[in-house]
Amino acid sequence: MIKGLYEAHLPVRNLETSIEFYKKLNFEIAYQKEKLVFFWIEKGRSWLGLWETDKVETPYHPSLRHIAFQVDIEDIEVAKEWLEQKGIPVKTDFGFRPEKQPLVLPNNPNAHAAIYFQDPDGNSLELITPLRLDFEEDFEMMSLEDWNRKNN
Template sequence: MIKGLYEGHLPVSDLDRSIRFYENLGLEFACRGEGRAFLWIEKGKSWLGLWDCEQVKIPYHVSIRHVAFQIDLADMEKAKEWLKEKGIEVVDFYDFEPARQPLVLPHYPQAHAAIYFEDPDGNLLEFIAPVELDVEKYFDMMKLDDWYTERGNPGKNQD
């Protein structure tokens, strides 16, 4: 029955500024109403709702004010530079400083590569790419380059 995630929502303090920020990430403006706007993540498949509201003052927690955008693993290696070109800084995540990202998350039984950054209101955003399904053992969070080396592929992703 469920086929995927259609929408996510974030609180913002300045709707115009937030629309520009997310368009800069490549999302396509869909529509706007009183105190809210929607941008396509993947047109006709998923979108992000932005709400100009007081909840933007709620301190960040991963269970709220967080969205992860899936990208291809091949794009992960250039994502940090792509964000920098757009004036967006990679942020510290669980003491994994920006210099060590992209990182590989130990979400047993699947491994994901990820980079973390914030929107203008401090909502935590993530680029995430599946690396390996059915990982056979638990592992510690590590740099993506270390993941490749540990698996006998000292170079970057070959896809």
Template sequence: MIKGLYEAHLPVTNLQVSIEFYQKLGLKLYKHTSKVAFFWISEGESWLGLWEGAEASIPYHVSLRHIAFQVDLEDIKQAKAWLEERGINVRATFGLEPKEPIVIPNQAHAMIYFDDPDGNHLEFITRLPQEIDRSDKLYLSEFENLYLSKK
């Protein structure tokens, strides 16, 4: 039945600032009013709603203020530079500096994290071809060396 995620919504304090930020990420503005904007993530397939209001000042909690955008493996390798070219800082996570994407080997995902102007936690994520039975976190280049050495 379920094929993917169609929509997600985030609170923002300044809709115009947020519109500009999400356009930098390459999302296409679909429509907006004075307090709500909708962006296509994949046109006709998935979108993001931004809602201006006091809710944006509620402290962050991952279950309420986190969106992960699916990207290809080759794109995630370039994601840090791509974001920084647009003035968007990548942030440390899992105790690792954001020098390249981070991998959780036993989940086979590579990810890179950044925040929008309201502190909503955003992520680029890609599925990797194989899980490795390790629960620690490591950099993508380290994972590739492990994975390629097992082939």
């Protein structure tokens, strides 16, 4: 029955500023009203709604104001440079300097490569790709570079 996630929503302070930011990520506007815009993530399959609202003041927590966008492994390998070319810094919340990113997350029994950044309102955004599914192995979070060295 359920095939995937069709939409997600984030609060923003200024819709025009947010539109310019999300266009940098190559999102196409699907629908727009005065205080709302929907961007296609994958045209006809998923979209992101941005709402201009004072709810943007809700403090960040991983369960709120966070979206992870799936990318291919080839794309995650160049994601840091791609973001930097667009003037978007990567987050270093996990103690890994930008040059040591993307990260590999130990979500046992799965492993994912990811890189985190923020939109102009502090909403947490993530590019992520699965590296290994359903394989039990404990390991510490590491850089994708270290993962590749260890597993190739």
